[in-house]
Amino acid sequence: MKLFSVEKPGLYTTYQDLGRVGYLKYGVPASGALDRFALQVGNILVGNERGAAGLEVTMQGPELLAEETFVIAVTGGDLSPMINGRRIPLWKSVLIKKGQVLEFGQPRLGVRAYLTVSGGFHAQSYMGSRSVYEPAGLGRRLEKGDELVGEPRKQKAGTGLFFTEIPDYDRDVEVRVVKGPHHEQISDKAVSDFFAMTHEVSPQSNRMGYRLQSDLETNHEANVISDGVPLGGIQLPGNGQPIILLADRQTTGGYTRIGTVIGPDLPLVAQLPPGGKIRFSEVSVEEAQEAAKQEEQKLRIWERFTR
Amino acid sequence: MNLTFHPLGEAALKCCFQEDVSPALTDKIQAFCRKLRSKEIIGITEWVPAYDSVAIYYDPWKLSYQQLADFLLNMVVELDVNRDESKMVTIPTHYGGDDGPDLENLAAANNLSTKDVINLHTSGSYLINMIGFLPGFPYLSGLDERIAMPRLENPRQSVPAGSVGIAESQTGIYPLDSPGGWHIIGRTPLKLFDAEKEEPFLFEQGDYLQFKAISEDEYKQIQREIENGTYKLERKEESE
Incomplete structure (x- = not known):
């Protein structure tokens, strides 16, 4: 059934789930929510499975007219979501009623919000995922007049994340990195400077990657034999x-990578605005896996409460 | 087989084959990936074969880095690197004209006729070392050095899907409309990437490609057949 009509599409609003699996070897990017934690929690709060498709809202949000009465959640960055002009x-x-308008105001914290709806959005799926990837024609951003459909369940609103669990998006973050695989091609001095310095997010940052401005000096040979590029990989030209x-x-690249930002810390990166500051700290692969497992454990427990 | 491993964060691992890039190594990597597929290890989600490495993606909830590395070391012991089949896919290509705007320049720069260029390009068989850059974009080796040429000084804003190009000593095919700096010598009506299909791709790493010159009329004919769903891809499976 029709859930929303799009009155205004916002700056860049796309369906995203947890991404496409199994097509990297054919050169198809994984795509999926940049803030995977926020999307998964959003889905849990409306009783969905964690990987259901939500809308990823960037900076300036859309204006959506509700065509039914159903339960939604907004997670991630605070882009001032409102229903009929009142902050939610x-x-x-929360429950949105037929005829009400969901809109967004000023970005206050972070740059990406996630809108999830009970039952998920029934967007077109390509190769097992509803994540939009425009360059290959896999869906497109919202446009005025689009109708968003789904099959919401009857359920109560009011399920919330305990406040201590809400991520503390900041304009100045430190994220954990597992070194490699090409750090040996970079001088020891440049590697240690990389971890000691503060880098700044360039305005040329998007869903493909965050470009950083840095005072780092290096003169290493930056070409390598092309290899598979992981999520969070840090290319150092x-x-x-x-x-x-x-x-x-x-999916593949031919430039030196100094390390990989660990999955649990990627939301902090993805919520940085241009001009945001970022520092890197080194962790072992074991520590990184422990952090990922702790996050997974939490999500599993929360999911059990709501499903 | 001498493998080394590097973590790519907490959920991927790079498996390096300590060997120079060669067709034999590509065969080995193919065999490695086939083995990986047949083992169906819980926790391994996907992998990306490249020139001299394979990136393996996995779920740290189910598998630790060390467990995966140990498993791979055991797996390669029983690896059968004798290639039992090779797949050759034919790419019908209309050379020159609007479909290959750089054919004449490339011929002139190499002191050849356009016919020579077409003959040399269609006489090779090209190994797919890797797929990347764009969905379905094959990195091919095996180009005759006589038709190699440095990239365009001014890359084009848009190269149409299906364009066949040469850059340095590589040849390739653009699966999507995309900006590009390769010399475009022809165009194939084949769709290298079709998201609507159950099998969206025509080939994979380790396959061979061969180009076949076709006329403009044949190009249009094949294009119609593809649209009607009646086109049959020329694909040879050879046993050695």
Whole structure:
């Protein structure tokens, strides 16, 4: 059934789930929500499975007219979500009634919000995922007049994330990195400078990657034999300006990578606005896996409460 | 087989084959990936074969880095690197004209006729070392050095899907409309990537491609057949 009509599409609003699996070897980017934690929690709050498709809202949100009465949640960055002009809480499921308008105001914290609906959005699926990837024609961003459909369940609103669990998106973050695989090609001095310095997010940052401006000096040979590029991989070209590769990244690359930002810390990166500051700290692969397992454990427990 | 491993964060691992890039190594990597597929290890989600490495994606909830590395070391012991089949896919290509705007320049720069270029390009068989850059974009080796040429100085804003190009000593096919700096010598009506299909791709790493010159009329004919769903891809499976 029709859930929303799009009155205004917003700056860049796309369906995203947890991404496409199994097509990297054919050169198809994984895509999926940049803030995977926020999307998964959003889905849990409305009683969905964690990987259901939501809308990823960027900076300037859309204006959506509700065509039914159903339960929604908005998670992730605080882009001032409102129903009929009144602020609604983030990280909490709320009821929207037929005829009401969901809209967004000023971005206050973070740059990406996630709108999830009970039952999920029934967007077109390509190769097992509803995640939009425009360059290959896999869906497109919202446009005025679009109708968003789904099959919401009858359920109560008011499920919220305990406040201590709400991520603390900041304009100045430190994220954990597992070193490699090409750090040996970079001088020890440049590697230690990379971890000691603060880098700044460039305006040329998007779903493919976050470009950083940095005072890092390096003169290493930046070409390598092309290899598979992981989510969070940090490319370090010869000019010393790192790029953190995200969900819409190319599947392979031929530039040196100094390390990989660990999954649990990627939402902090994805919520940084241009001009935001970022520092890197090194962890072992074991520590990184422990952090990922702790997050997975939490999500599993929360999911059990609502399903 | 001498493998080394590097973590790519907490959920991927790079498996490096300590060998120079060669067709034999590509065969080995193919065999490695076939084995990986047949083992169906819980926790391994997918993998990306490249020139001299394979990136393996996995779920750390189910599998630790060390467990995966140990498993791979055991797996390669029983690896059968004798290639039992090779797949050759034919790419019908209309050379020159609007479909290949750089054919004449490339011929002139190499002191050849356009016919020579077409003959040399269609006489090779090209190994797919890797797929990347764009969905379905094959990195091919095996180009005759006589038709190699450095990239365009000014890349084009848009190269149409199906364009066949040459850059340095590589040849390739653009699966999508995309900006590009390759010399475009022809165009194939084949769709290298069709998201609507159950099998959206025509080939994979380790397959061979061969180009076949076709006329403009044949191009249109094949294009119609593809649209009607009646086109049959020329694909040879050879046993050695």
